[in-house]
Amino acid sequence: MSTLTQATRSSTGGGGAGRATRMRSDSRRAAPAYYWMVWPAVIAFAAFHTLPVLVGIFFSFTNYAGYGAWNFVGLSNYANLFGDERVLQAYGFSFLFAIVATILTNVFSLAIALGLNAKIVGRNFFRGVFFVPYVLAILVIGYVFQFFFSNSLPRILAGIPVFRDNILTSPEWAWITIVVLAVWQACAFAIIIYLSGLQTIPGELYEAASIDGAGAWRQFRSITFPLIGAFFTINVVLSLKSFLQVFDPIVALTNGGPGTSTESVTLLIFKGGFSGGEFAYQTANAVIFFIVITIVSLFQFRVLQRREAEF
Template sequence: MSTLTQAVRTSSTGGTKRGRATRNRVETRRAMPAFYWMVWPAVIAFAAFHTLPVLIGIFFSFTNYAGYGAWNFVGLSNYANLFRDDRVLAAYGFSFLFAIVATILTNVISLAIALGLNAKIVGRNFFRGVYFVPYVLAILVIGYVFQFFFSNSLPKILSGIPLFRDNILTSPDWAWTAIVVLAVWQACAFAIIIYLSGLQTIPGELYEAASLDGAGAWRQFRSITFPLIGAFFTINVVLSLKGFLQVFDPIVSLTNGGPGTSTESVTLLIFRGGFSGGEFAYQTANAVIFFIVITVVSLFQFRVLQRREADF
């Protein structure tokens, strides 16, 4: 084959590739309007039903609007009064205590169950489905079932124990533990699925090599399993704490914030005061502060937990 022929073929091939690239760019430009037409409806809907109400709420947080009637600007007085309101501070204290305890229990229990389900046991797929059932059930309905259990069944079953002899939901000191039980029971379902996804990404050869080196089950978990599911652990902890800080349905179904206000969370306080207590602007300011708190806590969690993540 002559040099001229090779040059012609090379030029032809290069031209063909350039032609294809040009056609692809042209087709991409033609397709872009279609992409925009598919995206814009979702953007408009999000702005109309989320962004706009948020901005309106922030605007009213600087007023004395009660949810009805006339209103006037009051500046930052709503925000200043929040830090002097004992009921608001108590609600934040309860929310954080509940969220921290529930997050720890959820992740410990979920990881333990996920490790068991990831092992080679009989009926593994069946148990995966069973453990996910609580996540798809209506929490209010299940909450009323738990309410009957705590108020009627448990005192009869554990009548010999002073703590459970009476209805635990009527105890200002222990009612929150019943809410923790319900919330953790449901939250574990989603966390287990996340941990199972993480465990399945770990190569089995790592465990085989560790076994040959004499590493036991605990050492393998500490040195291999936990570091390599660090990203999944971060996701679960951040989502759990964020979700538990906003706890609402379990409280409504079990205690409705009682006895008194001992189990009143921030979200329940915002709902009560804003929609039925004539404190729309005041509780809107509370909601803005709560949003900032959750954002800061989530960012702090990401910053701390991501340092411990391992890559492979």
């Protein structure tokens, strides 16, 4: 009797363990619908993104002009980039523009978000108004700004030498118009990010700070800014990356002029690669630019996240 009972228990225990193993295996196995949804996206991404990138990198080691025959030239394109004054000027302009625009965007966006987060009349209406620039076509708005800078502004500010003539024709000041347009549009998205961060801060912290006698600036420096550090990091990284790749505002306002004074890296790649017979050369430039943006973004994350940890 005892032998039969023991055998039964052993059989039951073994069956239970087997069922548990099969259940764990089934839980790890994805449903067929998962593959039908994921694989088409993976294939499309590889076909329209990864494969063209690999082809471009391949042609960067050739002298391909975008048409006709080509030959391998090794690293010649990459070596020539570092001695090309036009390329270096484009990088200098892109970084100058990106740094100035990033600072202005985050200063204005944070100030506006703080105002919209306060208890003011019609704040939901103003939130919608400030987000409008983000949904507008930048090229269309760019041409509106072009008319404003070239026709309206010289009449309104005729007494100021910089604005009396068309500022878009000034090699020294034309870049400011691009900053104005780019910042005007970029603030819309940055404001939404900052508003999301401000709404995560408990109101009790401000009440306690007020009781302790902390003023508005002290509350901002000790409570608001440290607690929205992650949102600040996101905005700064995205802003700088986006501004380094500035293209549409330049096309709409100056098209890189006067001369090449407002020519960004992306505009140079587009002009030289698609209409200048420098497809392989500018493809090499694009590869270098991609590496530069990646390094800059990783450096930003490292520095800004360290600042968050200090808080």
